[in-house]
Amino acid sequence: MIDLIADLHTHTLVSGHAYNTIREMAFSAQEKGLKILGISEHAPGIPGTVHPIYYANLYVVPREIYGVKLLHSCEINVLNDGTLSLEDKYINHLDYAIIGIHGLCYTDAGADGNTKNLIACMQNPKVAFISHPDDDNTPLNYKMLIEAAKKYDVALEINNSSFIKQHKRLNCVENYKTILGLCMEYNVNVVVSSDAHEASHLAEWNYAMELIKDMNFNEELILNNDIDKINKHILKASSYKL
Numbered sequence: 001m002i003d004l005i006a007d008l009h010t011h012t013l014v015s016g017h018a019y020n021t022i023r024e025m026a027f028s029a030q031e032k033g034l035k036i037l038g039i040s041e042h043a044p045g046i047p048g049t050v051h052p053i054y055y056a057n058l059y060v061v062p063r064e065i066y067g068v069k070l071l072h073s074c075e076i077n078v079l080n081d082g083t084l085s086l087e088d089k090y091i092n093h094l095d096y097a098i099i100g101i102h103g104l105c106y107t108d109a110g111a112d113g114n115t116k117n118l119i120a121c122m123q124n125p126k127v128a129f130i131s132h133p134d135d136d137n138t139p140l141n142y143k144m145l146i147e148a149a150k151k152y153d154v155a156l157e158i159n160n161s162s163f164i165k166q167h168k169r170l171n172c173v174e175n176y177k178t179i180l181g182l183c184m185e186y187n188v189n190v191v192v193s194s195d196a197h198e199a200s201h202l203a204e205w206n207y208a209m210e211l212i213k214d215m216n217f218n219e220e221l222i223l224n225n226d227i228d229k230i231n232k233h234i235l236k237a238s239s240y241k242l
Helices: 022-031 110-122 142-152 160-164 172-186 206-214 227-234
Strands: 006-010 036-042 068-077 097-100 127-130 155-159 190-193
Touching: 006 068, 006 190, 006 227, 022 036, 022 068, 036 227, 097 110, 110 127, 110 142, 127 142, 127 190, 127 227, 142 155, 142 172, 155 160, 155 172, 155 206, 160 172, 160 206, 172 190, 172 206, 190 206
Parallel strands: 006 036, 036 068, 068 097, 097 127, 127 155, 155 190
Antiparallel strands: none
């Protein structure tokens, strides 16, 4: 059985459509046996999310709450011009960045166009992984994406919430099968996440892990099951290490 020690894609109430504080999330993480919690609020472009100055003040947040180590992140939107929706002066305050396409601030540019925009954004050194790259409403060229992920040491996320929202995320299960197969072929890392927007959903990754098991996926390519991997790949551009 693969033991995951970190949930690296989660949101608190300051994202605008999540429902708990950092302390409430950390308490739930401790109850569920997590060692590490990554808080990754939405960047500008998502209605109701936090002002970017929030990221410049993260140094006031304790690095450990209820025995759970905290990492500071942001889920940053990929825009149609191939740029990120958060300025570098704020990204520099993060331990790591997550990037992803969100329909609220992006217009489908076709599989190759969407992929090129992601690749342009993943070259920022703080980018650790791509969130929910699974939705054919904004299709991707997975071979092109995974070749670039290998080049820039960027992981792909297997997002458990996508399995729950299959009515919204077109062909997500089949796309994850393609992603996992190509990641094994190209030796590209993945991160398994809950994408929790409420504390009780932390460390919920049963659907994602079931698919990983069914595909006999190489657990050495999963980053959030080992502190050394997190330090090397997730915190690759951070001065903070676990």
